[in-house]
Amino acid sequence: MAVNSAISYTGLVQKYIGTAYDKVALVADNMEALLALVEAIEHEDFDKVVEIADEIKDVLDAIDGFMNIYYGAYPEHPTESPTGDPIDLGDMYYNTTYDYMYVYGNAGWIQLGSREKTVEYTAVTTGHIVGSTVTIPVTQPYYVGQDNLNVYVNGVHLYSKHTDASGDYLEASKQTIEFNSSDVQAGDIVIVEIAQVTETVYHVVEIDEFIYTTLVENEQTIAFPTGYIYIPETHNLEVYLDRVIQIVDLDYLELTPEAIDIIAPQPAGTEVYIKIGKAISTTPIVPKTVFQDTVPALNLYDEGQQWFNTSTARMFILYKDADSDQWVSMTGEETIIVSS
Numbered sequence: 001m002a003v004n005s006a007i008s009y010t011g012l013v014q015k016y017i018g019t020a021y022d023k024v025a026l027v028a029d030n031m032e033a034l035l036a037l038v039e040a041i042e043h044e045d046f047d048k049v050v051e052i053a054d055e056i057k058d059v060l061d062a063i064d065g066f067m068n069i070y071y072g073a074y075p076e077h078p079t080e081s082p083t084g085d086p087i088d089l090g091d092m093y094y095n096t097t098y099d100y101m102y103v104y105g106n107a108g109w110i111q112l113g114s115r116e117k118t119v120e121y122t123a124v125t126t127g128h129i130v131g132s133t134v135t136i137p138v139t140q141p142y143y144v145g146q147d148n149l150n151v152y153v154n155g156v157h158l159y160s161k162h163t164d165a166s167g168d169y170l171e172a173s174k175q176t177i178e179f180n181s182s183d184v185q186a187g188d189i190v191i192v193e194i195a196q197v198t199e200t201v202y203h204v205v206e207i208d209e210f211i212y213t214t215l216v217e218n219e220q221t222i223a224f225p226t227g228y229i230y231i232p233e234t235h236n237l238e239v240y241l242d243r244v245i246q247i248v249d250l251d252y253l254e255l256t257p258e259a260i261d262i263i264a265p266q267p268a269g270t271e272v273y274i275k276i277g278k279a280i281s282t283t284p285i286v287p288k289t290v291f292q293d294t295v296p297a298l299n300l301y302d303e304g305q306q307w308f309n310t311s312t313a314r315m316f317i318l319y320k321d322a323d324s325d326q327w328v329s330m331t332g333e334e335t336i337i338v339s340s
Contacts, residue, residue, distance in 0.1 A: 124184055144174055221261050222272055239273075
């Protein structure tokens with residue numbers, strides 16, 4: 001399970017920081033005023049200093065605003081701002097223990113550029129059931145239809161209806177999944193794994209999968225179809241028996257790149273579902289920055305792609321949330337181009 005994307009710092013700033021981005025952009029946009037001030041002082045041109053005084057004040061106000069939301073370096077999560085005020089959404093600090101930037105969001109301190117997977121557990125109650133639909137909320141948003149979920153009910157692995165029309169659950173929105181009430185009842189345990197690729201370097205991943213049904217009693221060795229191989233002991237294999245996930249060395253052995261051995265003999269008719277993951281590239285499949293004077297087509301690029309507009313000399317980065325894609329300005333002027 002993988003998403004061929006990279007969550008960018010700029011995208012996270014737009015999503016979680018908001019006003020901080022605007023303040024940084026304001027400082028950047030007024031750097032000319034600061035440089036003009038330095039030049040005027042060097043040449044003792046004090047009339048010029050008076051002339052640009054209002055612009056200088058705007059820059060200083062912006063810097064002061066940014067310093068109010070950037071705390072500096074701390075070894076652990078701050079519990080209040082450096083001034084003693086409560087922490088606000090969008091506040092940031094650098095963690096010296098883990099060497100990561102953190103931003104404060106609705107769920108608390110969020111580590112930028114590090115999350116690979118979240119696991120959420122929900123005990124189904126009658127409150128989740130409305131009519132024939134069971135709706136399970138998740139705290140961490142996911143990408144609808146991009147196969148970055150693993151879902152289990154009472155330990156049984158389920159298939160998404162986005163992958164198979166006859167699947168078990170529907171990816172209803174970026175923060176909910178839905179079941180039929182005939183399949184999930186009050187008291188069941190739903191586990192949702194939400195995977196994200198957050199590196200700034202692309203790791204393009206390909207997933208091979210196949211389903212095999214045992215033909216005879218006590219069948220143990222599962223030979224892979226021609227062309228399907230994995231790399232033993234590198235954790236690039238997922239194995240399910242009748243949709244229940246199996247643990248390597250506990251439930252099955254990795255024999256060769258073309259076969260596994262189920263430790264417990266299986267009866268005829270057992271469904272064996274196998275997923276094989278492999279990295280096929282560690283470099284972008286397109287240049288990291290495209291140079292052109294027209295808006296690039298959104299569907300041609302992954303999140304994190306950069307675009308330099310050669311007619312305006314402005315930089316943009318592609319940001320994708322669960323229900324829309326947009327080119328986000330990195331230079332502080334008009335921030336979003338919605339469509340291409």
